[in-house]
Amino acid sequence: MTSRSAKKAFYGRFRLFCLATAFCLILVVPALNKYLHFSFIQGWFQSLSIGHLWFVSPLEGIESILTSKTIYAPLLVGMLGPVLLALLLGRVFCSWICPISFLSELLDRFIRLVTRKRFRKQASPLPRKLIWFALLGEVIITLIIGAPIFVFLSPPGLVGREIMMATLFHTLAIEGIIVVIVLLLHMASRRLFCRYLCPLGALLGILGIKRRLIITKDPEKCVECSLCKKACPLGLDPATGETTSAYCWNCGECIDICKTRALTFRW
Amino acid sequence: MLRMKLKKLKPALTSRKDPREENGSTRRDLVKFLVAGAGWAAVACRSHPALSAGTASPVKTNILRPPGAVPEEIFPAKCIRCGRCVEVCPYESIVPTDIRDTIYAGTPLIDVTKIPCYLCMKCVEVCPTGTLSRISQQETRMGLAVIDKHACVTWNQELALCRTCYNVCPFKEKAIKLDQLRPVVIDKFCTGCGLCTHGCPITQKSGKKAINIEPIYSFKPVKW
Numbered sequence: 001m002t003s004r005s006a007k008k009a010f011y012g013r014f015r016l017f018c019l020a021t022a023f024c025l026i027l028v029v030p031a032l033n034k035y036l037h038f039s040f041i042q043g044w045f046q047s048l049s050i051g052h053l054w055f056v057s058p059l060e061g062i063e064s065i066l067t068s069k070t071i072y073a074p075l076l077v078g079m080l081g082p083v084l085l086a087l088l089l090g091r092v093f094c095s096w097i098c099p100i101s102f103l104s105e106l107l108d109r110f111i112r113l114v115t116r117k118r119f120r121k122q123a124s125p126l127p128r129k130l131i132w133f134a135l136l137g138e139v140i141i142t143l144i145i146g147a148p149i150f151v152f153l154s155p156p157g158l159v160g161r162e163i164m165m166a167t168l169f170h171t172l173a174i175e176g177i178i179v180v181i182v183l184l185l186h187m188a189s190r191r192l193f194c195r196y197l198c199p200l201g202a203l204l205g206i207l208g209i210k211r212r213l214i215i216t217k218d219p220e221k222c223v224e225c226s227l228c229k230k231a232c233p234l235g236l237d238p239a240t241g242e243t244t245s246a247y248c249w250n251c252g253e254c255i256d257i258c259k260t261r262a263l264t265f266r267w
Numbered sequence: 268m269l270r271m272k273l274k275k276l277k278p279a280l281t282s283r284k285d286p287r288e289e290n291g292s293t294r295r296d297l298v299k300f301l302v303a304g305a306g307w308a309a310v311a312c313r314s315h316p317a318l319s320a321g322t323a324s325p326v327k328t329n330i331l332r333p334p335g336a337v338p339e340e341i342f343p344a345k346c347i348r349c350g351r352c353v354e355v356c357p358y359e360s361i362v363p364t365d366i367r368d369t370i371y372a373g374t375p376l377i378d379v380t381k382i383p384c385y386l387c388m389k390c391v392e393v394c395p396t397g398t399l400s401r402i403s404q405q406e407t408r409m410g411l412a413v414i415d416k417h418a419c420v421t422w423n424q425e426l427a428l429c430r431t432c433y434n435v436c437p438f439k440e441k442a443i444k445l446d447q448l449r450p451v452v453i454d455k456f457c458t459g460c461g462l463c464t465h466g467c468p469i470t471q472k473s474g475k476k477a478i479n480i481e482p483i484y485s486f487k488p489v490k491w
Contacts (some may be wrong), residue, residue, distance in 0.1 A: 043350065
């Protein structure tokens with residue numbers, strides 16, 4: 001590795017740092033709550049509170065409103081932050097914060113270390129549009145059953161819950177197997193769950209259709225080496241402008257890999 | 268002759284449909300399948316007794332919701348299972364359920380025979396969805412303490428001087444009074460915190476105590 005390439009992996013490292021920080025937060029907070037009764041920071045990514053600043057995951061909040069058919073003002077206020085984040089920056093929760101993303105990223109690095117291959121094969125066995133139907137199906141099922149299902153089956157939420165269960169009660173919930181399944185799917189095909197099945201990702205994607213932060217290509221600098229396509233965790237092709245679509249989650253992997261610096265974040 | 272037939276068959280066997288068309292149909296089928304499956308599952312769960320037992324609320328005698336909880340009818344709908352009430356509880360009274368309680372998975376419960384609620388009212392402050400509404404200690408109605416007069420020593424025996432429930436009650440002389448040295452619950456003031464159940468020295472064969480909390484308020488119908 002030359003110093004140039006090290007400098008160029010800026011977003012990759014910064015992102016891993018963000019993911020690790022977010023993961024450490026949900027790892028440490030239950031222990032702080034249990035042993036020190038420090039309840040200033042609380043919860044995980046279903047609902048997080050820092051003092052009196054509350055965040056609620058938009059999909060969980062919407063499910064709660066839809067199924068209970070009541071509106072609770074603090075819930076709406078809690079959803080405001082994540083919704084604004086998604087409106088301005090797109091699906092950045094998925095790529096920069098989500099604990100599943102962190103675990104997948106670690107797995108990726110491990111696989112790269114073992115196989116000694118720079119890129120994993122980009123298999124896209126399913127149509128990309130499936131993710132919208134995952135959201136739709138999830139909402140319909142929720143409304144039919146009359147109970148929100150993503151709230152107790154969401155993989156990022158389950159990571160938080162399992163950590164809490166382990167810290168507070170020294171046990172694990174059975175449904176944590178879903179996290180293992182999602183990671184196994186990731187082993188089989190890169191980010192299979194995030195790409196095609198995550199309803200929360202779909203919702204954030206929809207919110208971020210008109211986002212301000214997009215990755216744009218300078219066609220003069222692009223040499224069409226298609227490295228960016230190989231690097232994209234979602235199997236998008238930044239060279240054809242797919243990074244401006246709702247599917248892109250602004251992780252910056254393509255910017256890091258681009259040798260001619262044709263790709264940049266644009267506000 | 269046979270060879271000719273095979274030749275004719277070959278393109279039919281090897282030809283593939285347009286992949287886009289294939290994808291379109293599978294996707295539609297998938298959505299149809301999901302919707303139909305969910306519909307049937309919901310109908311089955313509501314109608315079939317064996318399955319509806321699985322979707323029954325985990326709330327029962329001595330197993331209660333935290334203070335300020337909305338009725339069970341909308342509790343699983345409103346709660347987002349963020350676990351903040353579980354995390355904030357300093358006594359670890361609140362324990363989340365798991366997937367064995369089907370749609371109630373991840374919802375908070377208090378087993379008062381293990382650890383009762385000490386009414387610190389921290390959980391109602393942190394609930395982001397209003398599932399636990401912000402109420403005071405006195406307004407809390409997690410259930411109602413009911414004395415089993417066949418099991419309670421002061422009621423079924425002569426001259427037994429147990430008054431543990433009276434002593435531990437946080438609303439002594441209001442929620443539990445002594446009537447000729449026998450405890451009596453006043454339903455107007457009982458919060459259902461379970462301190463009496465936890466303190467009761469009598470444990471029956473069924474696991475119940477001589478004073479139990481019945482979650483009668485959890486099964487109130489919801490007014491829309």
